[in-house]
Amino acid sequence: MxxxxxxxxxxxxxxxxxxxxxxxxxxxxxxxxxxxxxxxxxxxxxxxxxxxxxxxDVQQYLTQAKTKFDKSLILHEVKLNECKQGKSNVHIFDSLTLPNGTKFTDIATTTQKGKNMLLVSVFDPKDVKKITSCILASGLNLTPEKMSNDPQEQMFKITLPPRTKESRLQQVKDLKQIFEGFKSSNSNYSLGVIRRDYMNKLKKIQQNDDVKRCVKDLEALHKDYVNKLQEQFKHVEKNIMSS
Known part of the structure; x- marks a missing residue:
């Protein structure tokens, strides 16, 4: 009993x-x-x-799943827009680290000038060579150029290559990879992983009509967010190919 x-x-x-x-x-x-x-x-x-x-309370599972789906959707849009910006993204160097372990962002900052130029400002003149060497070794195929002949100049420019059909197609390919990652990868932000986790929770509950109905609603919710994810991808893809 x-x-x-x-x-x-x-x-x-x-x-x-x-x-x-x-x-x-x-x-x-x-x-x-x-x-x-x-x-x-x-x-x-x-x-x-x-x-x-x-x-x-099975309603809590739907509420929690929706909250996580929303967060994934927001992060997906951020990642797509970063990819869309490509090399014109002012955060393109943020992940770089100097040979001595210093982070790029600790000694320099990047801004954008127009559509085809980045400006890098180094906080200390003695770090200019370190920063330029770091960018050249990054594999981004970008070349820093001095703004003047002043040896103490702490700012230099980077002229971005013109966009071509090939570069646009590569961007779309990168977008597709981001989309698939948010849709069905093994990452915690994947819609598929979120769906699976809550399905497993529901399977552990004593089964009745309410639980079965909740399972169907979770499936419908997941499908709805996959469609929203795809809409975001299609929107950015169209923007890239038409620009």
């Missing part, structure tokens, strides 16, 4: 039940049922602390 131990007190149940946002009810999920029959179960009930009934 199940004990009366509940994770939520009885006094709270009415308020929870009367504030359902949708049709889901609270699910009583039995654990560790006594296997010794009613009579022995009654005798052992006081000593069996493992016999509990969990109260599970």
């Amino acid at each position: 199940l004990s009366r131990t509940l994770p939520l007190t009885v006094t709270r149940l009415p308020s929870l039940l009367t504030h359902r946002q949708i049709h889901y009810s609270l699910i009583l999920n039995a654990k560790n049922k006594n296997k010794h029959g009613n009579e022995k179960g009654k005798k052992n009930n006081k000593n069996d602390k493992d016999d509990t009934v969990d109260i599970v």
